[in-house]
Amino acid sequence: MARVLIIEDDEATAAEIARELGQRGLEPEHASTGQRGLQRALTGTFDAITLDRMLPDMDGLAVAETLKSRGVATPVLVISALNDVDEKVRGLRAGGDDYLTKPFALEEMVARVEVMIRRRQADTGRLVLRYKDLELDLVSHMARRAGRDIRLFPKESKLLEFFLRNPEQVLTRTMIFQTVWGYGFDPGTNLIDVHIRGLRQKLDAPGLPPILHTERGAGYRLSC
Amino acid sequence: MLRSSLWRTTTFRLSALYGSIYLVGIIVLLGVVYTAVADSLTRRSENALREEMRMLERAGPAAVLRRLESESAREPLMRFALYSAMGQRIAGDSPLGPDQIPLDGRVRYVPAVGPEPPSQALAERAPWGEILIVARDARQLVALRHIVLTALIGSGAVLVVLGVGMGVALSLQPLRRIQAMQLASEAIGGGDFTLRLPVSRAQDEIDALAGIANHMMDEAERLMLQARTVGEGVAHELRSPLTRLRARLDHAAQGFAPEDPRRELLANCVAEADSVLGRFNALLRIAALEARGRRIGLGRVSLSSLVEQVGELFEPLAAERGIVLKLEGEPGLEIEADGELLFEALCNLVDNALKFTPAGGRVRLRAHTTREGPLIEVADNGPGIAEAERAFVTKRFYRSATQAGVNGYGLGLSLVAAVADLHGFELTFVDAHPGAVVRLLCRAWPPP
Incomplete structure (x- = not known):
């Protein structure tokens, strides 16, 4: 079972996060100060960390930096205030970590933690991604489902790549927009839906079960 | 001056x-x-x-x-x-x-x-x-008469020059102070609410006025902060319980068989909760933008590639609605801007244009150089914006009377206005008979 360390000074928030993670089959542990959290994180026994940026004793980013400098590669989800998103926070995404602004939907938080854990476990060096009867060649942007070749546009290929790297995992619209388009704002429901519909049409052939599912209000999931 | x-x-x-x-x-x-x-x-x-x-x-x-x-x-x-x-x-x-x-x-x-x-x-x-x-x-x-006359005219001239000189000198001092106040007021008007009018030690009537104005600004800043924090606080506080409510409604809906009418009812409730959450998110986003003041990450932004990216993002949506999305980006046209914010603003403009254009219509996104500076235009052939409504469309939650039946939270153009404001860009609405043209004039910023 994947273990997640919650570094958060607010007990109520920490309890909410812990409950949600627990429901998704993850094993949460709570540390209420930066020092304590750093101590626990340095053991290297966690698969992911959620980290409040505003801790009473230190800046959350300092905790993340200390971990990296000590060679702890555990991915960190920094939870920051909405008006506190600077270059440093945005830079987290480039380094395999992630950030989320307060207030956030718990589903969004869990989805991000799960993607971080999976990304860490995944072999990122592969050039062909597979899930059940679906595969994607990252070089030629060619997909293949049930033996049928499907030609994809570069954006569609990137979109499918994100799903194939996180199979059976709920991906929210903002996560998709961030990863595939590289922008951090909320694009609205419709826009991403249209792109998903386009991809779905290409992937689903008559007689085949649908492979891209809409999780109402949350996002999408690749599953069969 | x-x-x-x-x-x-x-x-x-x-x-x-x-x-x-x-x-x-x-x-x-x-x-x-x-x-x-x-x-x-x-x-x-x-x-x-x-x-x-x-x-x-x-x-x-x-x-x-x-x-x-x-x-x-x-x-x-x-x-x-x-x-x-x-x-x-x-x-x-x-x-x-x-x-x-x-x-x-x-x-x-x-x-x-x-x-x-x-x-x-x-x-x-x-x-x-x-x-x-x-x-x-x-x-x-x-x-003798001549000597007397010359002496008198000479001394008279000296007296006049001295008098005028003193007048100018005496007015320059207060004028400088008023000029300093003017500069401070302009900066405050420009969004720097931390500034105050200069008050000297003289405690004269100009200082008294400056004091009153400063007091007024303190009060205005306090109220503004209060209004902002109340608004943000409300959105902030309500977002978590709403998210939970939505999750529970969704959970409840899953409990009924697909053909059960109660499932449909609950699904509608989830959609309503989503729309409320969407509004809160947009409000918080605008509040965050406004709170940033003029601190934005400026860099070189290629308008042609921006137009291309926006086009690529909206192409499928336009196609689905039966609208032709035309893109015209002048190659090599670059401006100083925060690329991400500008992209978001353009997305809102195109999204709006697509909303108001009926099937079979056209939406054109164009970036080109004009005499006044680089100009981004989003034109559609929808119903247009009535003259009387143009000033209001950027106000939060404003929705046009002609918008009935169109989805939207009425916050899109406020966000565009906030982004334009942050950059010092000029946002105007033109009725194009038929349709509307939204123009974003990207003058060099800070202005020369």
């Missing part, structure tokens, strides 16, 4: 008014002094002439010639002439004759003629019938 507004300052106007009264006073005073001095000089000269005349008359017809010669020798400035009763010249060193001066016993001024200097002259018929003329060289008198 300092020079032109100098004329409009109260201090300078008062100085100018006092200056003109002072100037008139000086002219009157100097005029009186001059007249008095000149009169006195003239009178003294006239008295001397009369005195000579009396002496000559007292000498009588027998001695007058001798007297005339001796006086001529004694008084170098005086000249004399003696004519017979019939007007024939008998003796004398003055060239003047009775035809030039009336014999009325009044002193006349005779201007210079040829080598003869100007003079004052008196002509009289002596009791014994002969005509006597006494003349006095007037050059000294004229020179």
Whole structure:
């Protein structure tokens, strides 16, 4: 079972996060100060960390930096205030970590933690991604489902790549927009839906079960 | 600016008014002094002439010639002439004759003629019938008058220059302070609410005014912060419980069979909760943008690639709605901007245009150079924006009367306005008959 360390000074928030993670089959542990959290994180026994940026004793980013400098590669989800998103926070995404602004939907938080854990476990060096009867060649942007070749546009290929790297995992619209388009704002429901519909049409052939599912209000999931 | 507004300052106007009264006073005073001095000089000269005349008359017809010669020798400035009763010249060193001066016993001024200097002259018929003329060289008198006049005009000019100079100097000081206040007010108007008007130690009426204005701004800032934090706080506080509510509704909906009407009802509730959450997110986003003030991450942004990216993102949506999305990005056109914010703003504009354009319509996103600067235009052939509504469309939650049945939270254009404001870009709405054109003029920022 994947273990997640919650570094958060607010007990109520920490309890909410812990409950949600627990429901998704993850094993949460709570540390209420930066020092304590750093101590626990340095053991290297966690698969992911959620980290409040505003801790009473230190800046959350300092905790993340200390971990990296000590060679702890555990991915960190920094939870920051909405008006506190600077270059440093945005830079987290480039380094395999992630950030989320307060207030956030718990589903969004869990989805991000799960993607971080999976990304860490995944072999990122592969050039062909597979899930059940679906595969994607990252070089030629060619997909293949049930033996049928499907030609994809570069954006569609990137979109499918994100799903194939996180199979059976709920991906929210903002996560998709961030990863595939590289922008951090909320694009609205419709826009991403249209792109998903386009991809779905290409992937689903008559007689085949649908492979891209809409999780109402949350996002999408690749599953069969 | 300092020079032109100098004329409009109260201090300078008062100085100018006092200056003109002072100037008139000086002219009157100097005029009186001059007249008095000149009169006195003239009178003294006239008295001397009369005195000579009396002496000559007292000498009588027998001695007058001798007297005339001796006086001529004694008084170098005086000249004399003696004519017979019939007007024939008998003796004398003055060239003047009775035809030039009336014999009325009044002193006349005779201007210079040829080598003869100007003079004052008196002509009289002596009791014994002969005509006597006494003349006095007037050059000294004229020179004296001239000296007095020059002195008076000179000192008058000095007084006037000093007065005006003092007026300007006195108005410059308060003018500088007012200019400092103007600069501060402009900066505050520009969004820097931490600034205040400068208050000096003088504690004069300008400081009193600045104090009042500062107090007003403190209050305005407090209220604004309060309003903002209340709004954000409400959105913030409600977002978590709403998210939970939505999750529970969704969970409840899953509990019913797909054909159960209660499932449909609950799904509608979830959709409503989603729309409320969407509004909160948009509100918080705008609040966050506005709170950033002018601190944005400026960089070189290629407008043609931005147009391309926005086009790629919206192409499928436009196609699904049966709308032709046309892209025109001038190659190589670059501006200073925050690329991510500008992208978000353009997405909102295109999204709006797609919402209001009926199927079969056209939406055009264009970036090109104009005389005024780089211009981004989003044009559609939908119903357009009525003149009366143009000023309101950027207000939060404003939704047009023609928007009935169109999804949207009424926050899109407020966000575009906030982004334009952050960059100092100019956002305008034009009715294109048919359709609307939204123009974003990207002037260089900060403005030169």
